[in-house]
Amino acid sequence: MARKGLLIVVSGPSGAGKGTLCQALLRRRPDLGFSVSVTTRPPRAGEVDGVHYFFWSEERFLEAVTRGYFLEWARVYGRHYGTPLSEVVPRLEDGVDVLLDLDIQGARQVKQRMPDAVSVFILPPSLEALEERMSRRGTESAEERRLRLEAALGFIAAAGDFDYVVVNDNLEEATRCLEAILVAEHCRSARQRELLRGFAAGRTRNLGREGGQDRTR
Numbered sequence: 001m002a003r004k005g006l007l008i009v010v011s012g013p014s015g016a017g018k019g020t021l022c023q024a025l026l027r028r029r030p031d032l033g034f035s036v037s038v039t040t041r042p043p044r045a046g047e048v049d050g051v052h053y054f055f056w057s058e059e060r061f062l063e064a065v066t067r068g069y070f071l072e073w074a075r076v077y078g079r080h081y082g083t084p085l086s087e088v089v090p091r092l093e094d095g096v097d098v099l100l101d102l103d104i105q106g107a108r109q110v111k112q113r114m115p116d117a118v119s120v121f122i123l124p125p126s127l128e129a130l131e132e133r134m135s136r137r138g139t140e141s142a143e144e145r146r147l148r149l150e151a152a153l154g155f156i157a158a159a160g161d162f163d164y165v166v167v168n169d170n171l172e173e174a175t176r177c178l179e180a181i182l183v184a185e186h187c188r189s190a191r192q193r194e195l196l197r198g199f200a201a202g203r204t205r206n207l208g209r210e211g212g213q214d215r216t217r
């Protein structure tokens with residue numbers, strides 16, 4: 001039986017650098033799939049429909065909820081966000097690892113539905129850095145930034161519920177941490193049952209393909 005892909009959920013406060021880190025990891029690991037979410041917020045300058053998000057109306061989003069279209073969905077900062085099942089399930093079945101960038105509610109829902117998923121909390125080096133990054137990004141109004149900063153304190157209190165915490169101080173270092181988590185998770189004995197059964201049955205070929213070792217190097 002072919003190995004299934006790994007689901008890795010990145011979460012944390014707005015401005016911690018989740019999006020930047022995910023992009024950096026995807027550049028290092030082109031074999032990794034990124035799940036494009038649906039949102040009902042308007043696109044920011046430079047955001048492309050179907051690349052950064054699928055930008056839908058509230059009506060379309062809520063209708064999709066009733067059809068069971070989403071793996072998880074949540075209302076975040078007054079807008080709806082959701083992960084289409086179609087962005088995740090077929091890839092996992094094909095053995096492709098999938099990266100999700102979700103708010104805390106979404107990360108919790110995914111862990112409940114798919115306990116095999118690996119959750120990573122991205123922590124900024126300080127609250128001052130978080131505030132500074134958010135205002136440098138310049139995508140929210142002062143009032144929106146205030147709401148996001150307030151929410152950040154609550155999120156950070158929940159960091160201990162995650163499998164891993166990565167501090168995004170130096171981007172290069174944080175990206176390497178995220179990659180190391182991916183590699184280590186593949187080596188977990190619980191994810192190597194097929195390989196171990198193969199050994200027990202005297203079948204020892206194609207270990208790289210079926211086993212958990214880093215397949216891209």
Ligand code: ADP
Nearest residue numbers: 014015016017018019020133137168169170171
């Ligand atoms: P999030 O997706 O968590 O809301 P972003 O990825 O949009 O955060 O990052 C917020 C801002 O911080 C962006 O302007 C980004 O360029 C910057 N940033 C991300 N990581 C770092 C880092 N390690 N050091 C300095 N600035 C960073």
Ligand code: 5GP
Nearest residue numbers: 037038073074076081082083101102103106
């Ligand atoms: P932004 O509007 O800044 O792109 O994202 C706001 C928040 O929504 C971020 O914390 C991001 O992780 C989260 N988010 C993005 N897509 C999804 C999704 O599909 N589901 C959930 N639950 N949160 C999402």
